[in-house]
Amino acid sequence: MDTCENLMDALKFTQQVLGGKWKIHILNILYCGKKRFKELEREVVGISPKMLIKELKDLEALNIVNRQTFNTVPITVEYSLTTDAMSLEPLLTELLKWSVNFIKLQEDKEKEEVFK
Amino acid sequence: MDTCENLMDALKFTQQVLGGKWKIHILNILYCGKKRFKELEREVVGISPKMLIKELKDLEALNIVNRQTFNTVPITVEYSLTTDAMSLEPLLTELLKWSVNFIKLQEDKEKEEVFK
DNA sequence: CTGGATCCTTTAAGATACTG
DNA sequence: CAGTATCTTAAAGGATCCAG
Numbered sequence: 001m002d003t004c005e006n007l008m009d010a011l012k013f014t015q016q017v018l019g020g021k022w023k024i025h026i027l028n029i030l031y032c033g034k035k036r037f038k039e040l041e042r043e044v045v046g047i048s049p050k051m052l053i054k055e056l057k058d059l060e061a062l063n064i065v066n067r068q069t070f071n072t073v074p075i076t077v078e079y080s081l082t083t084d085a086m087s088l089e090p091l092l093t094e095l096l097k098w099s100v101n102f103i104k105l106q107e108d109k110e111k112e113e114v115f116k
Numbered sequence: 117m118d119t120c121e122n123l124m125d126a127l128k129f130t131q132q133v134l135g136g137k138w139k140i141h142i143l144n145i146l147y148c149g150k151k152r153f154k155e156l157e158r159e160v161v162g163i164s165p166k167m168l169i170k171e172l173k174d175l176e177a178l179n180i181v182n183r184q185t186f187n188t189v190p191i192t193v194e195y196s197l198t199t200d201a202m203s204l205e206p207l208l209t210e211l212l213k214w215s216v217n218f219i220k221l222q223e224d225k226e227k228e229e230v231f232k
Numbered sequence: 233c234t235g236g237a238t239c240c241t242t243t244a245a246g247a248t249a250c251t252g
Numbered sequence: 253c254a255g256t257a258t259c260t261t262a263a264a265g266g267a268t269c270c271a272g
Contacts, residue, residue: 007216028123095211105200
């Protein structure tokens with residue numbers, strides 16, 4: 001039974017997982033496999049360490065990412081997605097596909113206007 | 117060919133469509149059919165007219181919603197989704213389903229912890 | 233390398249009263 | 253009814269320097 005509260009919770013949760021400037025980007029990279037902090041910092045172009053750590057902590061608290069430390073010198077940390085989070089991947093892929101397609105559609109329509 | 121820029125554009129676009137506190141909620145309601153301003157204000161519980169009009173304008177600028185006015189007295193305005201936006205609906209539904217399910221999974225895990 | 237701490241700027245959002 | 257205008261607060265994000 002999907003009550004209205006379920007929906008509201010889901011909405012809120014969705015925003016926590018996908019909201020903000022960086023989360024989708026970070027998730028998209030982690031779907032390729034585990035990454036160290038520095039690797040993420042490089043691949044999420046433009047993010048500051050402060051924001052990266054904040055987003056990762058948020059996602060960890062939501063059980064979306066795992067954080068694993070290794071006692072090397074210097075210390076290394078690996079971030080990966082939880083198995084539960086993995087199940088989001090196809091949806092996110094489809095969502096991005098839709099966006100790409102939507103943008104293309106709109107551009108095509110603008111071109112048509114020119115020929116009118 | 118999906119270049120990196122395509123992906124970045126899609127990410128940005130996705131955030132414009134789904135980001136913020138209210139957009140997903142508004143879209144979810146509009147999937148049920150066209151609504152007048154006041155109807156939306158009632159159904160998007162807690163939103164102020166200022167936020168509602170802002171979000172609607174944003175979505176209109178992105179070609180996600182249509183705005184149609186009628187010269188009745190008093191004036192009535194109907195908002196509806198563009199046909200292109202309609203194609204997002206199944207994805208959004210799945211996304212919310214995923215969220216509901218994820219939340220439930222996490223709750224179940226916490227209950228299991230109690231029995232350990 | 234992996235962050236923490238601090239300060240600062242920019243957006244997002246809320247409340248409320250008002251107009252054609 | 254369908255918005256505007258104004259004011260205020262809260263949250264997000266950026267820059268930079270520092271520590272284990």
